[in-house]
Amino acid sequence: xxxxxxxxxxxxxxxxADIDTFGLAASRAITVNLATNDPAVTVGHSLDATGDIPRKxxxxxxxxxxxxxxxxxxxxxxxxxDARKKESKRLTAxxxxxxxxxGYKVFDDPEKTISDDxxxxxxxxxxxxxxxx
Amino acid sequence: xxxxxxxxxxxxxxxTTHSQVLNNSVxxxxxxxxxxxxxxxxxxxxxxxxxxxxxxEFALGxxxxxxxxxxxxxxNYTIEFAPYWWFNGSKRSIYxxxxxxxxxxxxxxxxxxxxxxxxxxKFTGLSMAFIHKDLIPDNVDSxxxxxxxxxxxxxxxxHAKSYSKDLAAKIDEWHRAALDELENSPIIEQIAxxxxxxxxxxxxxxxxxxxxxxxxxxxxNDIINRKPLFSWDIATAYALYGIGDSVWQSGxxxxxxxxxxxxxxxxxxxxxxxxxxxxxxxxxxTLDNYYKNEKSEIVKNNSLDIGGKAALEFNALSxxxxxxxxxxxxxxxxxxxxxxxxxxxVGDNLxxxxxxxxxxxxxxxLVVFFGIKWGFGSETIKLP
Numbered sequence: 001x002x003x004x005x006x007x008x009x010x011x012x013x014x015x016x017a018d019i020d021t022f023g024l025a026a027s028r029a030i031t032v033n034l035a036t037n038d039p040a041v042t043v044g045h046s047l048d049a050t051g052d053i054p055r056k057x058x059x060x061x062x063x064x065x066x067x068x069x070x071x072x073x074x075x076x077x078x079x080x081x082d083a084r085k086k087e088s089k090r091l092t093a094x095x096x097x098x099x100x101x102x103g104y105k106v107f108d109d110p111e112k113t114i115s116d117d118x119x120x121x122x123x124x125x126x127x128x129x130x131x132x133x
Numbered sequence: 134x135x136x137x138x139x140x141x142x143x144x145x146x147x148x149t150t151h152s153q154v155l156n157n158s159v160x161x162x163x164x165x166x167x168x169x170x171x172x173x174x175x176x177x178x179x180x181x182x183x184x185x186x187x188x189x190e191f192a193l194g195x196x197x198x199x200x201x202x203x204x205x206x207x208x209n210y211t212i213e214f215a216p217y218w219w220f221n222g223s224k225r226s227i228y229x230x231x232x233x234x235x236x237x238x239x240x241x242x243x244x245x246x247x248x249x250x251x252x253x254x255k256f257t258g259l260s261m262a263f264i265h266k267d268l269i270p271d272n273v274d275s276x277x278x279x280x281x282x283x284x285x286x287x288x289x290x291x292h293a294k295s296y297s298k299d300l301a302a303k304i305d306e307w308h309r310a311a312l313d314e315l316e317n318s319p320i321i322e323q324i325a326x327x328x329x330x331x332x333x334x335x336x337x338x339x340x341x342x343x344x345x346x347x348x349x350x351x352x353x354n355d356i357i358n359r360k361p362l363f364s365w366d367i368a369t370a371y372a373l374y375g376i377g378d379s380v381w382q383s384g385x386x387x388x389x390x391x392x393x394x395x396x397x398x399x400x401x402x403x404x405x406x407x408x409x410x411x412x413x414x415x416x417x418x419t420l421d422n423y424y425k426n427e428k429s430e431i432v433k434n435n436s437l438d439i440g441g442k443a444a445l446e447f448n449a450l451s452x453x454x455x456x457x458x459x460x461x462x463x464x465x466x467x468x469x470x471x472x473x474x475x476x477x478x479v480g481d482n483l484x485x486x487x488x489x490x491x492x493x494x495x496x497x498x499l500v501v502f503f504g505i506k507w508g509f510g511s512e513t514i515k516l517p
């Protein structure tokens with residue numbers, strides 16, 4: 001389980017995602033409060049098929065503390081089976097958080113789920129955002 | 134039943150006739166630039182090939198293969214990689230893969246400008262093999278240590294103008310469909326709230342069933358398979374033979390080049406990508422320091438193969454002419470031939486083929502064959 005100390009205060013937390021793949025990629029990032037049934041809030045999404053989410057402010061430290069940031073990327077691969085198999089194993093992603101109490105932090109260990117025919121891959125990452133004790 | 138029997142008979146006849154005429158001869162497709170020249174020059178088709186993503190992985194892989202070997206030389210280690218991506222990994226994207234030149238708009242969204250005809254250079258691939266194999270055709274049955282290395286690249290590849298425009302539009306449609314799917318369903322929230330890892334996985338896998346994005350991918354694959362107006366590929370490879378414990382000798386050297394052009398014959402939207410005039414020229418040069426000649430002597434031999442094809446390719450029908458000339462040590466070889474070939478697509482993956490022409494092997498000898506050929510799929514797209 002990955003965590004990031006956002007701390008307390010009104011400073012804006014910044015987030016970005018860099019998807020490293022030759023496939024078609026689309027990403028969406030949400031924050032969800034696990035302690036309540038409040039609906040999730042979309043805090044970012046990709047603008048094109050790179051799947052990257054450009055660096056953006058996702059909320060103040062106070063508003064994010066205690067929430068879970070979840071980022072999911074759907075990737076569809078082109079090419080023959082051998083090429084798709086290779087790329088599905090190789091592809092990866094990096095997630096960047098900044099301006100919180102923990103400063104600049106990179107997460108590069110998304111969970112990967114590959115379809116049996118190697119046509120599709122799901123990358124998923126959860127980061128729990130922690131306030132100052 | 135009778136129809137099936139006739140079909141089987143035709144296939145057997147076709148294969149037999151084809152085999153009698155063309156076996157043991159160089160084929161035009163053998164001259165085409167190979168994807169992994171280091172493997173071709175060493176006569177191997179490895180089932181497991183390493184693809185290091187960083188220089189560190191490359192160095193570690195080589196070191197481990199030496200370490201794990203009892204003879205001090207890797208037993209069977211093959212590698213393939215494109216060095217450009219070692220240092221520009223963050224640039225990997227579908228746009229780069231498809232050779233599209235892009236820019237970012239004010240919001241950071243990728244905009245396609247045009248096709249980059251030289252994008253293939255970024256995918257220049259290196260291949261290497263460390264194997265034990267008997268590549269010296271003498272009477273001694275002893276495997277040599279073989280090290281081979283090769284390079285392959287596409288110097289230029291250019292499609293019709295609509296290629297980049299159509300690709301950009303379809304990629305955008307795919308992204309919109311995929312994003313809608315993620316935006317309009319609560320699936321990410323469900324995954325985020327789920328505590329059971331097995332249920333989390335099931336939820337993720339439910340995203341594999343989208344038909345909308347699958348349709349878009351099919352359209353994108355169809356565009357990728359459009360033939361280029363012009364392409365030029367080259368490859369080269371060298372093999373070194375380790376004889377005994379300490380003697381290393383130059384074994385083989387090869388170079389390949391292929392130039393192709395596909396000129397559309399029809400310009401209406403539906404058929405413009407299915408009807409072509411195709412002109413294709415391939416040249417292969419091989420220097421073999423351990424070649425067994427007709428007198429069973431091991432000699433140095435160089436061969437130059439020049440092959441070409443001109444064909445009219447329609448939707449289901451293709452009519453063309455193929456020529457192949459081979460020179461051994463600058464002397465014209467007996468396998469030279471010129472044949473006319475006709476292919477007709479009977480159904481999905483089923484073709485009727487016929488050929489008629491002149492084989493220069495024996496004066497006045499004709500090449501004739503007729504057969505049925507099964508294939509799977511249409512074309513394949515290779516990734517680096």
